[in-house]
Amino acid sequence: MIPNTGVLKALVLSVVSVAARESSAQYLPIVPTLQPALELDDSQIGAWAEYRAMNGALESKQRLALVGQGPKGYFLEVRVESPLFQEPVVFRFELPVGNVKASAQPWIDVMVGRRPPMRVLIPMPPPFPEFLASNALVGQERISAGARSFATMHYRNEKGGDVFEYWVSREAPPLGIVRSVKSGSIASEMQLLRLGQGARPEIINTPRQVDPAELGLELKQNLRKQ
DSSP, X not given: OOOOOOOOOOOGGGTHHHXXXXXXXXXXXXXXXXXXXXXXXXXXXXXEXXXXXXXXXXXXXXXXXXXXXXXXXXXXXXXXXXXXXXXXXXXXXXXXXXXTTSOOOXXXXXXXXXXXOEEEEOOOOOSOTTXXXXXXXXXXXXXXXXXXXXXXXXXXXXXXXXXXXXXXXXXXXXXXXXXXXXXXXXXXXXXEEEEESOOOOSOOSOOEEEOHHHHHHHHHHTBOOO
């Protein structure tokens, strides 16, 4: 899970926060987590998880799907449906193979509706080095989500006056996230609704590289008229 420090400095907290400072990505709902809670492998390709996400008072639906393998890792697509948007927005990341603490990629792909995808070069530092640290473990808990019960490990981290809590489980591929809660400056929450298999990539064309300003303009044009 990627906590929200700033979606994208630390959805993206990793992606969209950084973009927000350079463009108009502040219109994007925060995805509280993208960091895997378990090691990724080929068996998780095609797995998807749908979440109800809250960023402040804004509710969105987000679908995380592991859709294939890239040069350095696994492609994760995050589809965001928000009342702010006229059309859904899909983000694509390449999560590293192996150690989940590995440094994050320097780019993010974005597709608005069915328009041609764009690639923005945004350095994304590891979202939360303390994530899943042994001293952050609160304990084991069984919690209900999406009409199911999951055996989870509950972690809690504090940073800059904010508190981040995660409930993670190997029973919830692709990333293992069942629930995440951030309290403090801006409250956010992510709750698992459904799990499934058979996900296919939505971004199939080669992205065109753009700068953050062009991405911001595309996102602005996708906003619903108030």
